Amino acid sequence: MSETTAAPELAAPRAPRNRRSTRTNYELYGWLFMRASGVLLLVLIFGHLYMNLMVGDGINAIDFAFVGGKWSSPLWQTWDLLMLWLAMIHGTNGVRTIINDYAERVGTRVVLKSALYLAFTITVVLGTLVIFTFEPCPAGADPELLASICFP
């Protein structure tokens, strides 16, 4: 009769990999998008900073009229829309990566990512709405504060 001593209880190795097939190209596209949008953002952000802070009176020229004037032009509407969308998708995808890299528990990930996507949606919807529905010449406003385009 052979007697066996039970092996000591060891800390369990990591749970076996439970990989649902995730072999889509999404992560590949995400990785490429970060680089492509990064290059575009470089132009958009520094172009934006230059136009607002350096040209003419620089930062002292920024007021309601300045913004109203800019958003009456399709060029700046497109520029700002592109900057808003690219920076938001880029930044959100970047923070998504950071959450994946640092949050250890599934629950933490779900909560953080839900908050992230909510913030993304609110910012993008409101931002887009403002760019397209901005009223540069509100009726009854102090003419001192309005852009020259309001007085044809």
Place this chain on the structure above:
Amino acid sequence: MTAVLENSAEPDATPEVGAVPSFDVTLRIRRFNPEASEAAAYWEEFTVTAYGTDRVLDAMHKIKWEVDGSLTFRRSCAHGICGSDAMRINGRNRLACKALLKDLDPSKPITIEPIKGLPVVKDLVVDMEPFFASYREIMPFLITSGNAPSAERLQSAEQRERYDDTTKCILCAACTSSCPVFWNDGQYFGPAAIVNAHRFIFDSRDEGAEQRLEILNDKEGVWRCRTVFNCTEACPRGIEVTKAIQEVKRAMITRAF
């Protein structure tokens, strides 16, 4: 115009020819005994006399053989070939058999911990199974189609050169266990699996590149790499690990478009 040669060195200061200087070195080792009533990890210091030619492994042998036989670690070849003794020495992953004590400033205690991110079994021994599981997943063997040729599968020197760097891997896990993405939840394939996939993906004789790229395109695959470069710094074989990972990424992108 005359050069004067002055011999001011004191005669006693000249070391004996061939003598190796000896010194005391303190190793601060992270220990864990699973059989202890309260199994918790703790630090223990050992001071031993070592020589200028000694490696960390020699000092650890001295402790195990002469001071405390319960100190547990893996080693086999003792010459940087088998990949058994990767450990975290002064915060960096190295092979104990390749790290010279004199290069580590032996005037201060040298800290030695098990490699991170894998479950500790005892003292410096970790469970390597999760590491080898992802190694197996990338199919580290030659994949071909058709009948086997009657002679060797020929390859030019240039074709061999293409993946030369990644053939040097000894599967020590120093790279994977130095990666902060792997530390997080251990789900990332890890640099070593990608290095060994690279070794076949870029081998002109192999026909399994498609499958391996497909496997590493997983959400826990190459795209989790954040180019931290810890793996390249950790590799005792000097493999350019981060570069190999980027080459696999590039192959996936050219395949997708």
